[in-house]
Amino acid sequence: MQTHPERLNRGREKMSVLQEIRARIEDALSAGSPGPLFEGFVLKPSIAEEISASLYNGHHLLIMGPPGSGKTVLCKKIASLLKDITVVKGCPLNCRPDRPDCPWCRSNKKExxxxxxxxxxxxxxRIQGSPELCSEDLFGDIDPISAYEFGMRDIRSFVPGKLLKANRGILIxxxxxxxxxxTLDIMFRAASGDAVAINGIDESVQLDVLILATGDEGTLKTLPSWVLEYFDVVRLDYVEDVTDESRIIEDVLGSTLHHRCLEAVRQTRVHADVERGAGTRAALHLHELITSFEAFDGKDKNAVIRKSAEGCLPHRLRIKTHAEVHRTSQDIIDEIVSEVIGENHEEEPLVFLSASDLADIVADIAKVDAVRTPLRVGYFDLLLQRMKYFPDLKFSALHREMMAxxxxxxxERFSGDNLTDELLDDVETSRKRAEERDKRLREQLEREALVQTIELLESQKIIRKDNKGWNLDKRGVSFLLQSLYPKIQRNRSITMEGSHASGIKAFSGNGSRAAIGKYRFGDRYRSIALRETIRQTIKQRKKEIGRDEIRVYRENDRTRIDVVLVVDLSGTMKQLTKLWYAKESAMALSLLGIKSRDRxxxxxxxxxxxxxxxxxGNAYYLTRKILDLNLHENAFTNLGYGLRIAMQTFGRRSNAGNRHIILISDGDVNAPHPSPEKYAIRQARLAVRQGITISSICLGGNSCNPELMRKLSIIGKGNIYLVGADNIVDAVLADRNALSA
Structure with missing residues (x-):
């Protein structure tokens, strides 16, 4: 007599994957919550409910998160819900014995x-995504040896792929x-229940498969929208509770975790300059390295931790783009390790500055000439005077806070009793003594506070001493570039692939594989599509591979573009904000060039x-040069000469087809030239003959000349933008975007 569980299992053997998983979830819910389904995996209750709801309705699931957050482990945990089933022996599609209707079962019915x-x-x-993955890897392909024996259209010549083998189960x-x-198109056509034809064979199959996919944080931006339509999305992050994360690692190790490992790894996740820190897997590897180094030569424990961290952690970090200007991942790991092992003994500053405070101070130093100019030449008296005129600046506020x-x-140093003989000798009358004393002490206090303020900014690596004065250091520049991120995000459609406006591509690396085509002279041997080449040879019934049968991958070449910004510094640009926004546009382009490899x-x-x-392509070098630009009061506007020097900047060895000029001006040419407009047009035509394109950004105002700027952009086969000063950055980034379209 069969027991109840046996009857239940027999019933489940006839269920679809959806029905089977739904039954498991219902069993868990009857016990109170879906938590037991994920026992052993640290998961927030809200996320467990999201996953259970999606699985209950048979939805495919996309699990997103940073590396080492447990995405694949969670997929395997979900897959463990599947129980044993009865299938046709030897059937790659796992047909039920009472319904052997796949092509393989039908061909074996006689036996x-x-x-x-x-x-x-x-x-x-499980299948791992890669650009080289093709539909045959997923669905299956013809086996050349079997094809010669049985024929191309015989089912015995076809070797099923992982998607077919996952029928009545789960594909990770x-x-x-x-x-x-x-490949995605074929996978989701099959997973949605449509009959899919087997390549080269007059057969089609219907699959019952649930897809559990994983991806990093940027997956939603890279996948086509029609693919995302198939999924419910769940986001994982690193384990929040340090005790839970330590227990997870110790369960894997089977021993106690080194107390410094997890602390160092978790510090990478909260560091101000790190976009993505190290995961749980990194802590596991770091523990193993420390254990090994201690066994080899563990006399200096701190040196062992540092050496292990240097080999295990830097490559796992993703640094924020603006931070790449002044530091590397190795620098960040050195800083974190020093803090973890207690080697940092820096004195506490008199005034604490947050990241937001530092960003505001950097903006004052870069943007406000009242601060930048005297600081750059080291004129303390002038700087103190300017701060009184501009009390609302963050730099001035820091100085006042330092004084207090x-x-x-x-x-005792700045009280009324602190009188010296020298100070008393300078006071001519007793009536003036108190007044003069207070004035001198106040001046001393202001000057010392300014010295302390500058030393504080130097210690924070915001400014550094150059010759007579101070300029922004690399960290200060990185704060400045970070402030441009919102504007770059608004123009994030900029791609790293595409052709130049002249129609000529400048090769700068291998892009994504776009298609498969016939071999052409000059194609790289690494681009040969071996599987497709063999397929063509079999189709042609040839015993040797000839040139006509060779197939290669066609790739989208990435384009590097050289861009020269031509900026108007004449008297017609006297509004200071115009120049500042022009500087910002150059800095934004240099920041974008870190990823796109533009110059x-x-x-x-x-x-x-x-x-x-x-x-x-060095954003720090460009920013330092740009910040030193100043308006030329009472100067003419010689636009043509600017275009001439821009052409010389490209040099003779620049590849044709990847050179572009962006002209930023109001177009009000008034240089002492017989015809300054004609001279500018003549230089633009000369640039076009050299393969250089020109776009114009015309700044609106009473003296602007949009007609000239439009003519220059038409001649230069570029774009024209008529904008206000505060839209210069958006216009420059939009023009760079147009170059890649």
Whole structure:
């Protein structure tokens, strides 16, 4: 007599995957909550409910999160819900014995249908995403040897792929964002229940498969919208509770975790300059390295931790783009390790500055000439005077706070009793003594507070001493670039692939594989599509591979573009905000160039023109050069000369088809030239003959000349933008976007 569980299992063997998982969830809910389904995996109750709801309705699931957050482990945990089932022996599609209707079962009916038990653990197939993945890897392909024996259209010649083998089970698709679009199309057509034709064979199959996919944080931006329509999305993050994370690692290790490992790894996740920190897997590897180094030579425990961290952690970090200007991932790990092992013994500053405070101070130093100019030349008296005129600046507020702190900490130094003989000798009358004393002490306090303020900013690596004065240091520049991020995000459609406006591509690396085509002379041997080449040879019934049968991958070449910004510094640009926004646009382009590998140069013009910055991809170098630009009061506007120097900036060795000029001016040419407009147009035509394109950004105002700027952009085969000063950055980024379209 059969027991109740046996009857239940027999009933479940006839269920679809959806019905089977739904029954498991219902069993868990009858016990109170879906939590037991994920026992052993640390998961927030809200996320467990989201996953259970999606699975209950048979929805495919996309699990997103940073590396090491447990995405694949969670997929395997979900797959463990599947139990043993009875299948046709030898059937790759796991047909039920009472319904052997797949092509393989039909071809074997003469030999008889036998049944076997398929363990639940074998009902899950996993495939790793990569640009080289093709539909044959997923669906299956013709076996050349079997094809010669049985023929191309015989089912015995076809070797099923992992998607077919996952029928009546689960397919785990790791790194879904790396799957080619053609492969995704076949996978989801099959997973949605449509009959899919087997390549080269007049047969079609219907699949019953649930897809669990994983991807990183940027998956939603890279996948086509039609793919996302198939999924419910769940987001994982690193384990919040340090005790839970430590227990997870110790369960894997089977021993106690080194007390410094997890602390160092978790510090990478909250560091101000890190976009993505190290995961739980990194803590596991770090523990193993520390244990090994201690066994080799563990006399200096701190040196062992540092050496292990240097080998295990830097490559796992993703640094914020603006921070790449002044530091590397190795620098960040050194800083974190020093803090963890207690080697940092820096004195506490008199005034604490948050990241927001530092960003505001950097903006004052870069943008406000009243601060930037005297600081750059080291004129303290002038700087103190300017701060009184501009009390609302963050730099001025920091100075006042520093004064109050010093006065509180050292009252004896700045009190009325602190009189010296020298000070008394300077006072001519007793009536003036108190007044003169207070004035001198106040001046001393202001000057010392300014010295302390500058030392504080130096210690924070915001400014550094250069010759006579101070300029922004690399960290200060990174804060400045960070402030441009919102504007860059508004123009985030900028891609790293595409052609130049002239129609000529400048090769700068291998792009994504777009298609498969016939071999052409000059194609790289690494681009040969071996599987497709063999397929073509079999189709042509040839025993040797000839040139006509060779197939290669066609790739989208990434384009690097050299851009020169030509900035007007003449008297017609007298509104200071115009120049500042022009500087911001150059800095934004240089920041974007870190990822796109563009090179940016800057030319400034007024009476004549000069190259401010040569073509470079170094955002720090460009920003330092740009910040030193100043308006030329009472100067003419010689736009043509600016274009001339811009052409020289590209140099003779620049590849044709990847050179572009962005002209920022109001177009009010008034240089002492017989015809300054015609001279500018003549230079634009000369640039076009050299393969250089030109876009114009015309700044609106009473003296602007949009007609000239429009003519220059038409001649230069570029774009024209008529904007206000505060829209210069958006216009420059939009023009860079248009170059890649």
């Amino acid at each position: 008889g249908i036998l049944a076997e038990i398929k363990p639940g653990a074998q009902r899950t197939k 698709a790791d790194n879904l964002n790396r799957f080619p679009e053609k 702190k010093i006065e509180t900490l050292y009252p 940016v140069g800057v030319v400034a013009f007024s009476n004549k023109a000069e190259r401010v910055a040569k073509l470079s």
